[in-house]
Amino acid sequence: MGRPIVSVFCGALVALALAGCAAQPAHRTLYEDLGGQKGVEAIVSEMLLKVADDRRISAAFAASNLTRLRRLLAEQVCAVADGPCKYTGYSMVESHRGMEVTEIEFNAVVEALIYAMEDLKIATPTQNRLLAKLAPMRDEIIYR
Amino acid sequence: MHSKPSGWRIAALGALVALASSSAYAGGRLLATGGGIPLAGAAGGGIVPWAVLSGYSADEEHGLTGAYTRVETDDYTLDAFALSYDFYNRVEVSASRQTFDIGSLTPALGFDPGDLKQDTFGVKVRLTGDAVFTRRPQVSVGLMHGKNTEYLIPSVVGSRRDSDNDFYVAATKVWLTGPLKHMALLNITLRSTRANQIGLLGFGGDLNDSRQTMFEMSAATFVNRKLAVGFEYRQKPNNLSFAKEDDWRDVFAAYFPNKHFAIVAAYADLGSIVLPHQSGFYISFEGSR
Numbered sequence: 459m460g461r462p463i464v465s466v467f468c469g470a471l472v473a474l475a476l477a478g479c480a481a482q483p484a485h486r487t488l489y490e491d492l493g494g495q496k497g498v499e500a501i502v503s504e505m506l507l508k509v510a511d512d513r514r515i516s517a518a519f520a521a522s523n524l525t526r527l528r529r530l531l532a533e534q535v536c537a538v539a540d541g542p543c544k545y546t547g548y549s550m551v552e553s554h555r556g557m558e559v560t561e562i563e564f565n566a567v568v569e570a571l572i573y574a575m576e577d578l579k580i581a582t583p584t585q586n587r588l589l590a591k592l593a594p595m596r597d598e599i600i601y602r
Numbered sequence: 603m604h605s606k607p608s609g610w611r612i613a614a615l616g617a618l619v620a621l622a623s624s625s626a627y628a629g630g631r632l633l634a635t636g637g638g639i640p641l642a643g644a645a646g647g648g649i650v651p652w653a654v655l656s657g658y659s660a661d662e663e664h665g666l667t668g669a670y671t672r673v674e675t676d677d678y679t680l681d682a683f684a685l686s687y688d689f690y691n692r693v694e695v696s697a698s699r700q701t702f703d704i705g706s707l708t709p710a711l712g713f714d715p716g717d718l719k720q721d722t723f724g725v726k727v728r729l730t731g732d733a734v735f736t737r738r739p740q741v742s743v744g745l746m747h748g749k750n751t752e753y754l755i756p757s758v759v760g761s762r763r764d765s766d767n768d769f770y771v772a773a774t775k776v777w778l779t780g781p782l783k784h785m786a787l788l789n790i791t792l793r794s795t796r797a798n799q800i801g802l803l804g805f806g807g808d809l810n811d812s813r814q815t816m817f818e819m820s821a822a823t824f825v826n827r828k829l830a831v832g833f834e835y836r837q838k839p840n841n842l843s844f845a846k847e848d849d850w851r852d853v854f855a856a857y858f859p860n861k862h863f864a865i866v867a868a869y870a871d872l873g874s875i876v877l878p879h880q881s882g883f884y885i886s887f888e889g890s891r
């Protein structure tokens with residue numbers, strides 16, 4: 459009885475292991491799938507509206523220069539999505555130093571981004587590709 | 603047909619509804635990251651505990667999750683009420699009451715064996731990682747204590763003790779961009795155990811009375827943010843000469859409409875449990891706050 463099961467598992471493991479490579483057909487960039495510059499700007503604006511609406515995080519941005527933040531977030535999303543931009547802001551560690559950003563706050567920002575993309579009808583796999591690009595920044599942002 | 607609804611069951615169901623409809627809750631984690639808490643109350647899939655902790659509490663929150671689970675196989679039914687409390691996405695404590703109706707064995711035994719009953723108490727600690735955000739998997743260790751509150755049948759079939767501890771280590775990893783561009787989850791759990799049929803038939807037996815390390819796994823893919831489908835495998839010891847014990851497996855779907863409520867449904871193949879070929883449906887309703 460054990461054998462077929464074991465082979466199914468191995469198959470699944472291999473499938474998961476290959477997933478990282480298989481996910482990029484690479485012809486269209488994530489930037490394009492997000493709708494190019496217009497799309498990225500819409501996502502960032504929508505996300506900042508949701509951030510402002512979320513009591514868990516809105517206060518943190520109360521004193522922020524939102525025009526600058528909007529521009530830098532759009533640059534950053536564009537750059538990590540293989541778009542034609544260069545991020546010109548501070549590093550993630552520098553810009554969040556001293557804020558002691560909690561996991562709750564980090565997840566709240568991620569949720570604001572997810573809901574913004576949902577509202578803009580971005581396909582879930584495309585959303586997840588962007589989230590995957592931002593995920594490694596978590597350790598640079600929280601508890602700094 | 604053997605189920606006897608009792609006061610505490612109804613109270614537990616009421617508590618579940620209250621949990622699911624409550625508005626104040628700890629919701630700092632992303633949807634679905636609490637898994638389910640079927641059977642024994644430790645967060646996981648249908649039959650395997652994962653490294654994730656129950657509910658949606660993040661680092662400065664704590665929260666309660668409750669579940670009612672029913673499994674109906676060809677000859678048996680299992681009812682489980684479980685509660686799980688997560689502190690700060692760091693420590694999870696859980697308790698459950700499981701009732702396994704074996705009334706269908708009456709003709710074979712010549713008497714009505716009643717129900718097998720087990721209470722469990724568990725603790726799980728997240729050691730490292732975040733299943734979704736860190737490159738390394740989320741890793742947790744857990745202890746699951748089981749205690750038979752009806753021990754006649756387990757002792758008759760050769761079980762050596764009515765209570766024992768399982769120890770396990772679990773690793774869970776979520777890939778945001780998994781196979782076919784969908785989010786995917788893989789969990790692997792190693793468990794040191796002497797439990798017979800997850801403890802419902804006691805712990806240890808005539809064939810073997812020492813701990814063995816068992817391999818368990820779950821793999822799932824997310825159809826969308828709210829719906830995951832997958833399969834699981836749980837290796838089991840075979841301690842009793844009276845009744846061969848098989849590994850368990852299931853295919854499951856877990857639906858997370860929001861952070862208050864979840865449904866886990868599965869088709870489970872539980873192999874031989876005294877009677878051969880026990881397979882059937884499994885459903886778990888869960889509420890979190």
Ligand code: HEM
Nearest residue numbers: 515518519522523530531534547548553559563564567592
């Ligand atoms: C995926 C998560 C996040 C990303 C990608 C991100 C990205 C950024 C970027 C690009 C900047 C601009 C840096 C600069 O000024 O040069 C910034 C600034 C800032 N971030 Fe974040 N951030 C994230 C999460 C958070 C969280 C969770 C908080 C706190 C609740 C937070 C609070 C701030 C604040 C207060 C600023 C300064 C704004 C200003 O006054 O200029 N960020 N972030």
